[in-house]
Amino acid sequence: MLTPLDDTIAAISTPLGKGAIGIVRLSGPQALAIAESVFRPKRGALRRRKRQLCYGWAVDPESGELIDEVLAVFMPAPCTFTRQDVVEIHGHGGPYVLQRILAACLRSGARMARPGEMTLRAFVNGRIDLAQAEAIRDLVEARGEAARRQALAQLEGRLSARVRACRQRLLQCLAEVEASLDFPEDVELDQGRTIEQLGAALQELQALLRSAESGILTREGVRVAIVGRPNVGKSSLLNALLGEERAIVTPVPGTTRDTIEECVNISGVTFVLTDTAGLTEEPADLAETIGVERARAALARCHVALAVFDASEPLREQDAAVAQEVARAPRMLAVLNKCDLPVVTENPPLDSCPVIRVSAKTGAGIDALREALVQAAFSTDAEIGQEAAITSERQKMAVERALKSLAEGLELLRAGLPLDVVALCLQQTCQALGEITGETATEDILELVFSSFCLGK
Ligand SMILES: Nc1nc2c(ncn2[C@@H]2O[C@H](COP(=O)(O)OP(=O)(O)OP(=O)(O)O)[C@@H](O)[C@H]2O)c(=O)[nH]1
Ligand SMILES: [Mg+2]
Numbered sequence: 001m002l003t004p005l006d007d008t009i010a011a012i013s014t015p016l017g018k019g020a021i022g023i024v025r026l027s028g029p030q031a032l033a034i035a036e037s038v039f040r041p042k043r044g045a046l047r048r049r050k051r052q053l054c055y056g057w058a059v060d061p062e063s064g065e066l067i068d069e070v071l072a073v074f075m076p077a078p079c080t081f082t083r084q085d086v087v088e089i090h091g092h093g094g095p096y097v098l099q100r101i102l103a104a105c106l107r108s109g110a111r112m113a114r115p116g117e118m119t120l121r122a123f124v125n126g127r128i129d130l131a132q133a134e135a136i137r138d139l140v141e142a143r144g145e146a147a148r149r150q151a152l153a154q155l156e157g158r159l160s161a162r163v164r165a166c167r168q169r170l171l172q173c174l175a176e177v178e179a180s181l182d183f184p185e186d187v188e189l190d191q192g193r194t195i196e197q198l199g200a201a202l203q204e205l206q207a208l209l210r211s212a213e214s215g216i217l218t219r220e221g222v223r224v225a226i227v228g229r230p231n232v233g234k235s236s237l238l239n240a241l242l243g244e245e246r247a248i249v250t251p252v253p254g255t256t257r258d259t260i261e262e263c264v265n266i267s268g269v270t271f272v273l274t275d276t277a278g279l280t281e282e283p284a285d286l287a288e289t290i291g292v293e294r295a296r297a298a299l300a301r302c303h304v305a306l307a308v309f310d311a312s313e314p315l316r317e318q319d320a321a322v323a324q325e326v327a328r329a330p331r332m333l334a335v336l337n338k339c340d341l342p343v344v345t346e347n348p349p350l351d352s353c354p355v356i357r358v359s360a361k362t363g364a365g366i367d368a369l370r371e372a373l374v375q376a377a378f379s380t381d382a383e384i385g386q387e388a389a390i391t392s393e394r395q396k397m398a399v400e401r402a403l404k405s406l407a408e409g410l411e412l413l414r415a416g417l418p419l420d421v422v423a424l425c426l427q428q429t430c431q432a433l434g435e436i437t438g439e440t441a442t443e444d445i446l447e448l449v450f451s452s453f454c455l456g457k
Helices: 031-038 095-107 117-124 130-141 145-155 158-182 191-220 234-242 286-301 317-326 366-377 393-414 419-437 443-450
Strands: 009-012 019-027 039-041 054-059 066-075 086-093 222-227 260-266 269-275 304-310 331-337 355-357
Touching: 009 095, 009 117, 019 031, 019 095, 019 117, 031 039, 031 066, 031 086, 031 095, 039 066, 054 095, 066 095, 086 095, 117 130, 117 443, 130 145, 130 158, 130 393, 130 419, 130 443, 145 158, 145 191, 145 269, 158 191, 158 419, 191 393, 222 234, 222 286, 222 317, 222 366, 234 260, 234 269, 234 304, 234 331, 234 366, 260 366, 269 366, 286 317, 304 317, 304 366, 331 366, 355 366, 393 419, 393 443
Parallel strands: 222 269, 222 304, 304 331, 331 355
Antiparallel strands: 009 019, 019 086, 039 054, 054 066, 066 086, 260 269
């Protein structure tokens, strides 16, 4: 994956659809030369008008045929995204036109960029660290305000600064431990102070790990499974939360077969709502059987289970079965629906979980349900879109490893065990923390991170 940086790469950096403009981006030492063979300015020369848009045409370098009327800009290294020479050609945003411009660049000596390769160059050339590179991807993928805010803070380096400060403190301790190992006569380790320092670092890493749950929820979106026995109003509830008639609603039990997934923004957080087939022990046919399996799969994957019950009817055995299945979810909310009708059931068959009374039909209680969803996912508002939170499984696993070896090292030091084993633990901790910002990231890690980027980024 870590190809040499001395070739020039090209990609269409805007989405492949129809739009007012589309951009082909070149990065590398030959970017200007290649662009000059593809771009014919109306007047002047691209190389003399640095960082200024030049008007002209994209042409086929071999036949001279005009491809498109474009604007081009040359941005010389090192003040560019990749820290290399970059040229952008802004053409009309049609997929075919852009592909012709890209093909012209490739014929003139550029290589097709892999997904994330521009950002990889920015990382390798030291413009951003690995957490910031991830933040760029997350910013592109943000679906709501909280995710955007969190990604931007990470791009500004808030998470990196927090991780670096902790790693720096640990590296200092490691240096002192190693010095006392290498020069036992001259250097004596201040054991009390080292224990204090390591204890403080441990607390900081624990706090960092605590931020992971909400950080990841903010970035990925909160998955909510709407479950219940047939006909309690699950699909009506989905429609009420979305504010549109998305799912089919009928008085016939077993209307919904397949799962239906839709996103909705609440308080800036993205919730991914899944409407499911009614949970029943007696499916009418094969499609309903598969529907029930899918409902259970959605329940197993969700962050929050929304258990729906019909308040206008007495509870049934099936409701109790639903409650039992839902109890395994990490977080749950009970919804008593159809409260516009005379209420027969006052309480759901679920203990110690928030109960929201609504009418999907009239919309009563839906705002309270929205609020309850946010509270179920995040225990405080401060957890939403935090400034220096762990935001991916990759980062979380690195912190977990760092914590484990740090706790071991601290315990060994307290127990008065040989310092070389303590040093080993601290090395592992620093190694794991360095993976977050990329200082100690292996090629495998980089491959994993950058392969999740979109093309041209
Ligand atoms: N009065 C009243 N009727 C409702 C309410 N919510 C849903 N209904 C009615 O209840 C029936 C079933 O609603 P659905 O939303 O299809 O229920 P469901 O749980 O998705 O049903 P399945 O997909 O069959 O499992 C429909 O006739 C709805 O109009 C409500 O809040 N009040
Ligand atoms: Mg339904």
